[in-house]
Amino acid sequence: MPTPSHSPPTSSERLSWKTVLHHDLPASLVVFLIAVPLSLGIAAASGAPLIAGLVAAVVGGVIAGALGGSPLQVSGPAAGLTVVVAGLITQFGWAATAAITCAAGLLQIVLGVTRIGRLALSLSPAVVHGMLAGIGVTIAVQQLHVVLGGKAQSSLISNVTALPAQLIAHHGHSVVAGILTVAIVLTWPRIPKVKVIPAPLVAVVAVTALAAVTMPDVTRVDLPDNPLQSLILPVMPKGTPLEIATAVLTVALVASVESLLSAVAVDKLHRGRRSNLDRELIGQGAANAVSGALGGMPVTGVIVRSSTNVAAGARTRASAILHGLWIAAFVLAAGSMLELIPMAALAGVLLVTGLRLVQLAHIRTLRRHDELLVYVVTAVGVGVLGLAEGVLLGLVLALARVLYRLAQATVTATEADGVWTVRIRGALVFLGVSSLVRTLRSIPPGATVRIDLTVDHLDHAASEAIEDWRRGHIARGGSVEVYRAGSAEQLDDVPIRALLAKLAADGQKPAHLFITCADSRIVPTMITTSGPGDQFCVRNIGNLVPPKGSNSNSVDAAIEYAVDVLGVKSIVVCGHSSCGAAAAALAADVPEGSGLQNWLRHLEPSVRRAVALPDIVDPATGVQLSPADKLSVANVAVQLENLRSFPCVRAAEDHGRLELIGLWFDIGAATARSVLDRAPFLVRAGEELSKIRSSGTASAIATNPSSQ
CATH class of the missing domain: 3.40.1050.10 (Carbonic anhydrase)
Structure with a gap:
């Protein structure tokens, strides 16, 4: 079958400069145009220096693009880490946060080299999507204040309680710029034939042009005159070893999970080779180590930029690398143009980005699989308590539900014509042994008993409980026959050894x-x-x-x-x-x-x-x-x-x-x-x-x- 035009090429085609010039170069320009406003907006939402967001975009494109295992994935600062970075800046300051980012990158490299990084994908999808939803709601409410011309508060609760006063306050030109940005981002993809141009780019360019003419008092992007000399290099965080280790682990795990999930999602957008997740983790770790060392924000794979990259026709990792180089060249040569962008426009883009982290498709799927409660608890926990606390709360609830289901074997005992029938269905493990024993002990001594086992799993504790009761019941004058599911053939003993011995003898x-x-x-x-x-x-x-x-x-x-x-x-x-x-x-x-x-x-x-x-x-x-x-x-x-x-x-x-x-x-x-x-x-x-x-x-x- 022919592969679509946006599929990655064969190994021989990868070496062709013609492929790079015809496909990757145009795609890199499209991704560059959407990455600049997103990087600035994420830095502003995190409370980091704006130049730190651009540094992360450059390093993510070049380093992660060159070393990562997902060739079409584009990396940079991501909305999913906004809450984490904001908390770290409040706790440690920006220079120490850069050092934490560098250490988290080194930890990611270790996870990739030891090939245990993929365990991050073993997290419950309900917890992962709940985490992203909590982050998304936090970002959206935070940026709504900026869209309305105000200043975001430090937490979701503070932002929510301050919102009524913000709504009735005087907003000036900022609210016009912010609302117009949101409207363009939402409506542009619905216009036929022009949706190939990224909506955030159209919105930011249009609102910036309008603000330059009609909004002289709107707050705009403020970049240093000499970007290279203004970089804030990392310093050792001041805090207890536990606090520092927790911060490093949080950044490493969240960045790893988001990057790996993004890589898996990008694989579904094309028919090329699947991502090497261990190599991708090493590439992301190298990018974070370099970004932190240069005073940049944490880096992850970003699905928004990556999907744009695939849709624009990228064929190789050259597109991601080139997009990073374009950002570096633009900041150094034409950074003054970025200072024309209204902050409310960036906030409008981030507002929509945050809301899109709450996906109705995920909610419907989780509801169908009876995992919606874990999703909601995780999302609320992340928004109210914090990211680490919310994720931990979701994991505990998910684990509790698994244990509850394991303990929900159905054990019934009925009597007919003097014969007691005990039916055991489901997964019978040690958690359900007490209920099993209570049911078995309710059978009168000396009764004739038939046990029907229709179980997905029978652990050693449950097996021993059945066998101990069987021997005791027989000793008191009763009789017990044990049958496996769907078979008229009686088992002499519950343990699997007896069953295998019988099969060995009978064939x-x-x-x-x-x-x-x-x-x-x-x-x-x-x-x-x-x-x-x-x-x-x-x-x-x-x-x-x-x-x-x-x-x-x-x-x-x-x-x-x-x-x-x-x-x-x-x-x-x-x-x-x-x-x-x-x-x-x-x-x-x-x-x-x-x-x-x-x-x-x-x-x-x-x-x-x-x-x-x-x-x-x-x-x-x-x-x-x-x-x-x-x-x-x-x-x-x-x-x-x-x-x-x-x-x-x-x-x-x-x-x-x-x-x-x-x-x-x-x-x-x-x-x-x-x-x-x-x-x-x-x-x-x-x-x-x-x-x-x-x-x-x-x-x-x-x-x-x-x-x-």
Whole structure:
């Protein structure tokens, strides 16, 4: 498939000066024009010297652009660190904040070299987006004061309480400049054919021109006459070691998280090579170390500038580097032009930028996954208590919710015809043992008991509790039979050793062949709530079933063995969201002649099928699937067709002994959908899955709570 014009080139094209001149040079000029007002506005909002914002923009473009692992990402001062920097300046002063920035950069380099920086992406999305929302609201309320011609206060609470007085005060020309800037930023992207020019640039230029003619008394940008001599070099912070270490860690972690999230987001904007996140962290750390040493602000990857860079047609990291050089040249040669910009115009740009950190799409997604409370608590905590306190509060709440869910196994005991049935469902861990023991002890001594285990996870403490009670109940004259989910086969003992010993003696008798992707995030036993001996499994890249005769001997042998020897009742093909094989097939950037390229040729019929299809919408969420997810769904349907190219499969299906089932697992939502072998393919779990509920262990696919 042809790649779009804004996709990064191959390695040979990267060396071409023609590519740099035709694509990266124009893109760098566009990014330069939007970076200057944003950098000045962020510096003003943070309380830092304005020249410090420009230094960070230059260093972020050149250093992070040259050394980072995300070639199309553009770095500089970011709105996400505004609250942090403002707090550090209040606590330590600007020169010490520059030293903290330098130390944070060195820590980032260590995180990148040790390859643990990516752990930042393991943070709960609810906490990350809540943090950004809290920062965004704080910036917006703060800059609203400047737009109205006043002065921002030191905290969100102070800004909110002072807002009524600010609204009724005399505003002068500043409010006109600020409101006009906000109006242009919001409306410009809606105008056809001109939205390619960045709205902040248009707003700042237009308002600056208007202010030069009609607003003589408006407050404007004030830069030093000699920028290089006016740089404030770092000094050692005065404070306790704990205070200094906390400050350094806060800057390093927030800058790292924002940069890595931005890099991941930029990857989704193009079909080029994916970012090297460890190298990106090293590049960001080097940029922060240099920026702090020169008296600049902290640097992060910035999605606003990066998305503009991609949209403007950038092909290589040369665009980010050049944009930094343009800023340096402009400040040194034409800095007086920047002093014409009204501060209210910069505040208007930052006001909109802050509000855009609160994204309704994130709120809807988190609400659908029942994580909205964590988002709200984090956002409110960041705004009211501070960034570190708010994030910590969100993390504690997220962890508490995880522990609560782990403890929510359902244990019921019912009696019918003299037989007590104990049903245990969910994840049974030590947190739920007390509830389990209370239920078991409510059963009369000497009773006949059947325990049905339908659990996602059973830890050692829960296993021991069941076994101890079982032995005690038998000693008091009762009887206990333990069964695993969906099986009529009794277990002699709860521990897994007994189950495996029984399977070793009796041999395997799986009822199902489960074909899925090799992706490490896909755990078949978790999806189907099954255990050892329940299913025969085949895993490969892209969950592919090449047609019979395609020389895929391993897959052929597994299918024929499962159908002819094991006599499975069904074959399940399970695709999944965010599939790397689907993304690689669409990007067409797999190394020529590699084994992966040869294997992915089996995906070409699925690509053709997906291209010919209309958009696919998840019926449960109403969300349109991305092109890669659409391909992975269509791919499941194609593999179901390929299965019928095997004579043994076709014969068993014709005689009613075998059923073919398609599944698609949404990793982010932990939900399964049924896939038909005909359009529109994707249906709600339960509509098509109901047909396998009576077929042994696979009923767990339909009855697992995570699949509903």
